[in-house]
Amino acid sequence: MAGMIYTEMTPNPAAIKFVVSETEFYTGGTLDYKSAGECEGAPVAAHLFKFEYVRGIMIGRNFITVTRDPAWSWEEIIPKVKDQIRNFLDSGEKPVTVHPESETTTAAEDNDVVRMIKKLLDENIRPAVAMDGGDVIFDSFEDGIVKLKMNGACTGCPSSTATLKIGIEGLLTRMIPEVKAVEAT
Numbered sequence: 001m002a003g004m005i006y007t008e009m010t011p012n013p014a015a016i017k018f019v020v021s022e023t024e025f026y027t028g029g030t031l032d033y034k035s036a037g038e039c040e041g042a043p044v045a046a047h048l049f050k051f052e053y054v055r056g057i058m059i060g061r062n063f064i065t066v067t068r069d070p071a072w073s074w075e076e077i078i079p080k081v082k083d084q085i086r087n088f089l090d091s092g093e094k095p096v097t098v099h100p101e102s103e104t105t106t107a108a109e110d111n112d113v114v115r116m117i118k119k120l121l122d123e124n125i126r127p128a129v130a131m132d133g134g135d136v137i138f139d140s141f142e143d144g145i146v147k148l149k150m151n152g153a154c155t156g157c158p159s160s161t162a163t164l165k166i167g168i169e170g171l172l173t174r175m176i177p178e179v180k181a182v183e184a185t
Contacts, residue, residue, distance in 0.1 A: 005082045008063075010133040012157035015056070015067040016074060017133035018085060023062055026096045029126070030135040031059040032151035041098025047088050053077050058135065058152030059096060065133035065152040113178045114141050120175060121148075125168055129154065136168065144180030146172060160184070 003022030010017055025044065033039050034056055036049035045057040048066065053076070056067030064085065068077055088095065110118070118138055129136055134154030139147040148168065154160045161184075169182035 005085055007078055007082075008133065010065065010153035010157070011159045011163075012067070012133075012153040012155075014070060014156060015065050015133055015153035016078065017063050017065045017153065018081060019063045020085065020089070021062070023089065023095075025059050025062065025064065027061055029060075029137075030130070030151060031096065031098075032135065032155075033057045033059075042096050043093055044085070044088050044095035048081065048084060051080065051084070054081075056152070056155060058133070060130055060135070060152075063130075063133065067153070067155065113176060114138075116176050117141055117146055117172060117179065120172060124171065128167075129163065134160075136164075139185045141179075144178060146179055146182045147185045148182060149185050 003020050005018055005020050008017040008019060031042055031045070033042065033045045033049070036046055039046035039049060042059060044064065045059060048054050048057055048064070053069045053072040054066060055069050058065040066081055068074070121136065121138055125136060132153055134150065134152040134157070136154065137149040137151060139149050141147070148164065150160050150164070154163070164182055164184055172179040172182060
């Protein structure tokens, strides 16, 4: 049986975070899907993509961020999504069956700078961004530039540029002298 489901607004007007108490969907970071065809191993996401108003799904530890088609209003969508999540969880089917490694797992070939970047992302940045229904994933570091992928509510969010440049870039350039800039991929 599903726990209480409540919504939290995100800085992105096209995305809302659906938090489910007493439920763990995925503990390895986040999973981000832009279409039903990408949802192998995440049946809860595939289930939600059956609805014409869903344009994106991000699954976190105890939440699902839904990005909507702008033709639909949240007043129409929220009760339907809550019902679908509740029905899915009540069915007993496991919401996520794949367990890829965390997106920022430190690899053996990572140099010291990359390890420090990933550590700051995992410990300071990703938890804060997840509170707003999004995620940032390390892509690369080359010539002083950190490249990050923006997921969930961060995708298409009007304030994601400020988050990236003022928040993330500000922290990384202060803490790691080798970092000169941060860009989205």
